[in-house]
Amino acid sequence: MTDAPAPTRAVAADLAPTGTLRASINLGNPVLAQGTPAAPAGITVDLACEIGARLGVPVELLCFDAARKSYEAMATGRADLCFLAVDPAREAEVAFTEPYVVIEGVYAVPRDSALRSPQDVDAPGVRIGVKAGSAYDLFLTRTLHHATVVRGEEGVDTFAAQGLEAGAGIRQPMTAYAAAHPEVRLLPERFMQIRQAVGTPVTRSAQTAAFLRATVEDLKANGFVTAALRRAGQDEALLAPPMG
8 A cells, every 4th residue: 555645834835825725626527526516526526625634724626517627727826736637738737646547438429320439430521529628629639630529518419419420428428328319329449548637737846746646646545536436426447557
């Protein structure tokens, strides 16, 4: 089991300069957070509260409905901590820990579609609905060679409303969507792994970044993350492996 060091006063002052740890929570990802802005719950809420407890400071939860808004809050100085997928487009501003959970991006297609695999989707004339600013938007924008990304508030809603050839999203809510819409099916193979990590501005000290990395590894090793997933009704197998 990882033995995370206790934070120094300097780390607490660096990570929570206002005296309160301001954590941005993305309610738009139901694997990570559930509930309402007035009463959020889920693994990211549990992680924020535990990090605040270890720092010895109160926690303020700033709730958003999209990852891009959660990122913007931290990038503009409104938040001290974020819970986002690791992506090169974000690493210029965010110092990430190793992931605490790993989730998957999958495609939905019309039931009668000829598309059978993620490789089939990256073809000329294929339009993919995505949630603007999401991890899979960033990934697909960077990696697709032929298909076109169509951005909206929700990927599957954009897919359905515009009659697109595919919609992208996170496996768990996409599975629920397909179950409720028999005209749609999921491609079983993932198109990406989404590595969800804790982040803080890159302007924080090396000691602060090291504290966050060690804390996340400790919470993975001591069962905290697994218990938080269980409480939220999420699959415990989402737990990320220990840092190599």
